[in-house]
Amino acid sequence: MSGPSDLNLWHRIEGYNFDQPDINLPFSARLARENGWPPEFAQRVVEEYKKFVYLMCVSDEMLTPSQEVDEAWHLHLVYTRSYWDNFCRRVLGRDIHHEPTEGGAAENSKFHDCYRRTKERYQEEFGTMPPSDIWPGEQIRFGDAERHTVVETSRLPYVTKSQLGTAAFYAFFVLWAGWSLDWNSSAWMLIVGMAAFVALTRLLPVGRPRRNR
Numbered sequence: 001m002s003g004p005s006d007l008n009l010w011h012r013i014e015g016y017n018f019d020q021p022d023i024n025l026p027f028s029a030r031l032a033r034e035n036g037w038p039p040e041f042a043q044r045v046v047e048e049y050k051k052f053v054y055l056m057c058v059s060d061e062m063l064t065p066s067q068e069v070d071e072a073w074h075l076h077l078v079y080t081r082s083y084w085d086n087f088c089r090r091v092l093g094r095d096i097h098h099e100p101t102e103g104g105a106a107e108n109s110k111f112h113d114c115y116r117r118t119k120e121r122y123q124e125e126f127g128t129m130p131p132s133d134i135w136p137g138e139q140i141r142f143g144d145a146e147r148h149t150v151v152e153t154s155r156l157p158y159v160t161k162s163q164l165g166t167a168a169f170y171a172f173f174v175l176w177a178g179w180s181l182d183w184n185s186s187a188w189m190l191i192v193g194m195a196a197f198v199a200l201t202r203l204l205p206v207g208r209p210r211r212n213r
Contacts, residue, residue, distance in 0.1 A: 004125050006058050012091050013050050018076070031075050035068075041133075045072050048134050055121050056096055063121065064114035066135045073098060112138055 004010040019026035025033075032042035049072035052065045065073060076083050077098060088095045101107045115138055122130045135141075 003127065004054065004058075006054075009057060009092070010054050013054050016050065016087060016091050018046055018082075027075070027079070031072055034075070035071055044131070045069060045134055048130065049073060049076070051122065051126065051130075052118070053092070053096060055118065055125060057092055057094065058125065059121055061117060062110075062114050063118040064111050065118070066115075066130075066141060068134045108142065112142060115141055 019028050028042045028046050029039065031037070031045065032039045035042070037045070045068045048066070049069050052063070052069050052073075055063055076087070084095070101111060119130055119135060122135070
């Protein structure tokens, strides 16, 4: 086949812009940030997500996305008005629901088959195999390599150079005071403990404001 079987539908999907203008964190940038991907890779995942949605629309059988495409789908569902009102009803002309697995060996086997069939339908409709870095083999897609936890680094505790310098100053000052007063060993143990406590309280912030998501 030279191209998608439903060109009108594909052109509507292909032309849909996920990144709204004049916003600080567009869709693809958020997708990249939340998954630790380079921006260029996230943009490619969005394009593959469009192709997967197209396949869902023109296929009567159950299809399964890659992990990367599924991340884009999950994120799109968060934008409820964009997903249901604009994308599904205006662009696709139908609702596309995300059905989770029910678990168990039978379900795993079913999703393996659906994933393999999805890549076959991809080749039938687009005339090429899907890119392997976004659509890996089944062993990678459903194996331990894909069972990972995404950590959003913006929420982790952090230490700035300024905090590090301040902590060092306080610790040095407390130790210097103890040395100047010629305290005994017990007092020295107390003062060292105090210095460590002061340094830690200067390094570890009580809380960090969340960025708007």
